[in-house]
Amino acid sequence: xxxxxxxxxxxxxxxxxxxxxxxxxxxxxxxxxxxxxxxxxxxxxxxxxxxxxxxxxxxxxxxxxxxxxxxxxxxxxxxxxxxxxxxxxxxxxxxxxxxxxxxxxxxxxxxxxxxxxxxxxxxxxxxxxxxxxxxxxxxxxxxxxxxxxxxxxxxxxxxxx
Numbered sequence: 001x002x003x004x005x006x007x008x009x010x011x012x013x014x015x016x017x018x019x020x021x022x023x024x025x026x027x028x029x030x031x032x033x034x035x036x037x038x039x040x041x042x043x044x045x046x047x048x049x050x051x052x053x054x055x056x057x058x059x060x061x062x063x064x065x066x067x068x069x070x071x072x073x074x075x076x077x078x079x080x081x082x083x084x085x086x087x088x089x090x091x092x093x094x095x096x097x098x099x100x101x102x103x104x105x106x107x108x109x110x111x112x113x114x115x116x117x118x119x120x121x122x123x124x125x126x127x128x129x130x131x132x133x134x135x136x137x138x139x140x141x142x143x144x145x146x147x148x149x150x151x152x153x154x155x156x157x158x159x160x161x
Contacts, residue, residue: 003027005085012041013061013073014132023074025085027092030064032074041072051089051097053082054127063100069116073130103128112147 004026011020012032021034029045043066050065060077062085077085086097103110103126110123120130131149138150 005081005088007077007081008035010074010076012039013075014135020076025088029093032072043072045093048093048095051093051095052100053086053097054100054102056102062097065116071116071118071132101126 004024007023009020010023010032012034019034021032021039024031027045029043029048030041031043032041034040043064047066047068048064049067050063050071052063052065054061054063056075059075060079060082062074062077063071064074065071089095089097103123105123105126107123107128110121110128113120113122114133117133118130119133119136121128135151136149137152140148140150142148
């Protein structure tokens, strides 16, 4: 493909679960389509304001922030994809992808940050985990510093998931 890159088995993060799809990065932006039809995500290059890479277990994750405050997370990239896509993104969107470190210290204290539609829990300067606010159905304050998050029940998954 001369005008971009095409990847299969890339998952969209969030409530849609780990449904694989096809990810396409081209000079005009990016697109992700769920395998077997269904949900499609398209982001024009003019709407992209931030791009972040993160090493996660067994693969890499690409996070794309938009002008509307929405952040899309795509999982399943290989290590060799990172440098090619970084160069392509930088050349075609003018945005320099950053690398984000994942906290693996095991601490259960830190700082909470809300950025657009995402809530992230940070330990020091590293992210421990991130949750889309659209996945949260209810919150409850437990004491002075503890918060309980309840998530929507996904009744579209199988009994084993």
